[in-house]
Amino acid sequence: MLYRPLGTSPLQVSALALGSMTWGEQNNEAQGFEQIRRAQAAGINFIDTAEMYPVPPKGETAGATERIIGNYLQRFGGRSDWIIASKAAAPGNGMNHIRGGHAHFDRANLVTAVDTSLQRLQTDYIDLYQLHWPDRHTNYFGQLGYTHNADAHLTPIEDTLEALAELVASGKIRHIGLSNETPWGVHRFLHLADKHGWPRVVSIQNPYNLLNRSFEVGLAEIAIREQVGLLAYSPLAFGLLSGKYENGAQPADGRLTLFERFQRYNNPQARRAASAYIQLAREHGLDPAQMALAYVNSRDFLASNIIGATTLAQLDSNIASLDLQLPEAVLQGIEAIHREQPNPAP
Numbered sequence: 409m410l411y412r413p414l415g416t417s418p419l420q421v422s423a424l425a426l427g428s429m430t431w432g433e434q435n436n437e438a439q440g441f442e443q444i445r446r447a448q449a450a451g452i453n454f455i456d457t458a459e460m461y462p463v464p465p466k467g468e469t470a471g472a473t474e475r476i477i478g479n480y481l482q483r484f485g486g487r488s489d490w491i492i493a494s495k496a497a498a499p500g501n502g503m504n505h506i507r508g509g510h511a512h513f514d515r516a517n518l519v520t521a522v523d524t525s526l527q528r529l530q531t532d533y534i535d536l537y538q539l540h541w542p543d544r545h546t547n548y549f550g551q552l553g554y555t556h557n558a559d560a561h562l563t564p565i566e567d568t569l570e571a572l573a574e575l576v577a578s579g580k581i582r583h584i585g586l587s588n589e590t591p592w593g594v595h596r597f598l599h600l601a602d603k604h605g606w607p608r609v610v611s612i613q614n615p616y617n618l619l620n621r622s623f624e625v626g627l628a629e630i631a632i633r634e635q636v637g638l639l640a641y642s643p644l645a646f647g648l649l650s651g652k653y654e655n656g657a658q659p660a661d662g663r664l665t666l667f668e669r670f671q672r673y674n675n676p677q678a679r680r681a682a683s684a685y686i687q688l689a690r691e692h693g694l695d696p697a698q699m700a701l702a703y704v705n706s707r708d709f710l711a712s713n714i715i716g717a718t719t720l721a722q723l724d725s726n727i728a729s730l731d732l733q734l735p736e737a738v739l740q741g742i743e744a745i746h747r748e749q750p751n752p753a754p
Contacts, residue, residue: 409451415610427716432472433462458495467505478530493536515571585611591626637711677752701729
């Protein structure tokens, strides 16, 4: 296993992180436990969750993923072996069941969010606490263009950072990160932290995969120059890049089959581009999923690649991607497909 610095923090995180958002929906607690053990055996020390998990988010399951992780730690111990990352949800996106539908990033809401996550996780601290998406009107979750709305709600980032600084000082969280954030947002958080002596964000968790390389446009340079490493989510584009949906296949246990709301990677352009990447992998004798993951693993702005699986076989295959070094011919082929159809699933 490779380990990389988590931004400017002293933490060294495994190059692959264990994603957990299926636990409590597609995976039960016992299966979640199995994945934790398998990941740890491979050297993974980084696990990512959120207060709203599992997905798709529902009131009756919210918090179940954190509870599964907490139950594992209570039963088997080993809290110090893990770097645990969780996230606070913002309003909108069907989150009315989170904190009564008032999940803003102000002090009262963040304190409540952290305290309830700590209870579910059965731990005294969270290593990395992330803001799941911006608490303002901006472009994220597949929106490339920005349309300004001067009347939209905005929780001042100053208020958010000051509250997070208090939570860091209390010892409840150790470091802070962003998620689904824009270049303006990242730079604003950094500027205010430097100005007021507040904690500096150490990571940004955004989508990054062969079908969505929009991170490269405005955020990659910030990630490198400011040491705010990418935690890449959806590196397989919800499984589309694995090849399991090829030729019209609809595997019964596939997320794109089970949940109609996940159409981000299910448009005709994404399907065509995915097929081209899958064909490229097979022409070079590579597993398509491992090729897709290996590409993400190789990026110099990456801190950790968040892999998710519903079976141990998938998890083992994903972990093996770390041993794959893509030949130059494959990298050239990837760039050729990207030029032909850039970012079909932002």
